[in-house]
Amino acid sequence: MWAFINKLRSPKWFYAISAKLQPWFWAAAVLLLLLGSVWGLVFAPADYQQGNSFRIIYVHVPAAFLAQSIFVSMAISGLVFMVWKIKVADMAATVMAPLGAAMTFVALFSGAVWGVPTWGTWWMWDARLTSMLILLFLYLGVIALRGAFSSRDSGSRAASVLAMVGVINIPIIKYSVDWWYTLHQPASFTITGRSAMPMEMWAPLLIMVLGFYCFFIALTLMRTRSEILRRETNKRWVQELVEEVR
Incomplete structure (x- = not known):
């Protein structure tokens, strides 16, 4: 670990x-x-109550999972940066924030679209919807803080603190359906318990979730590499790398 x-x-x-x-x-x-x-949108059976409108779950749920996971990752990266002064952790947190905000917006928008045939409305001040909206504001706050200081280190520290404090919103999102009355139903699919969904429906959902996470890791690696080159542009190894490309 320390190595x-x-x-x-x-x-x-x-x-x-x-x-x-x-x-x-x-x-x-x-x-x-x-x-x-392809499996979820074409071959999975229609829901007996919602019909084909349920298929938005294959975008909505992975986006919601990823939005929350990215914020937790940002909080951990912020802690690593604050405690051990590791610059790469701050670079990773920097590039994660826009993707996290985008995934939160996708989750909110797809949920609103799903809500029309399911609830009969685009929006309700439901506990989970409200806490997800707060998550979007937290992402925007983190992004804004990074550009609000003349010193990059000051902006990084402020953004890290907000991420570490704001992570308290993640368990609120997860347990909101248990703590308050909410239009959202409890989870239909869990890894540890028996799923309320048939295998033909939850298997493609699991595949989509894994695909979203692989996309997140790949994009974070790619954008962190670009951030490293941008910040380390005066370092000798970067200049040598540029010369090799030329």
Whole structure:
């Protein structure tokens, strides 16, 4: 564990190892998303109550899962940056925020579209909907804080603190259906318990979730590599790399 943390102190090492990992995650993401979308949108049976409108679950649920996971990842990266002063952790947190905000918006929008045939309305101040909207504002706050300071380190510390404090919203999102009356039903699919969904419906959903996570990892690796080059542009190894490309 400590050896890995010490290696993370080197942007050069992360740049090199991410180059090897990135193609595998891109390939996995493409294959999983293609398989999951075709299976879920074409071959999965229609829901006995919602009909074909339920198929938006194959976008809505993975986006919602990923939106929450990215914020937790940002909070952990912020903690690593604040405690061990590891620059790569802050670079990763920087590139994660826009994707997290995008996934939160996708989850909210797809949920609103799904709500029309299911609830008869685009929006209700439902506990889970409201907490997801707060998550979107937290993402926008983190992004805004990074650009609100003349010093990059000051912006990074402020964004890290907000991410670490704002992570309390994640369990609120998860348990909102248990703590308050909400239009959202409890989870139909769990890894540890028996699923209320037939295998023909939850299997493509699981594949889509895995595909979304592979996409997140691949994109984070790619954008972190770009961030490393941008921040380390004056370092000798970056200049040598640029010369090799030329």
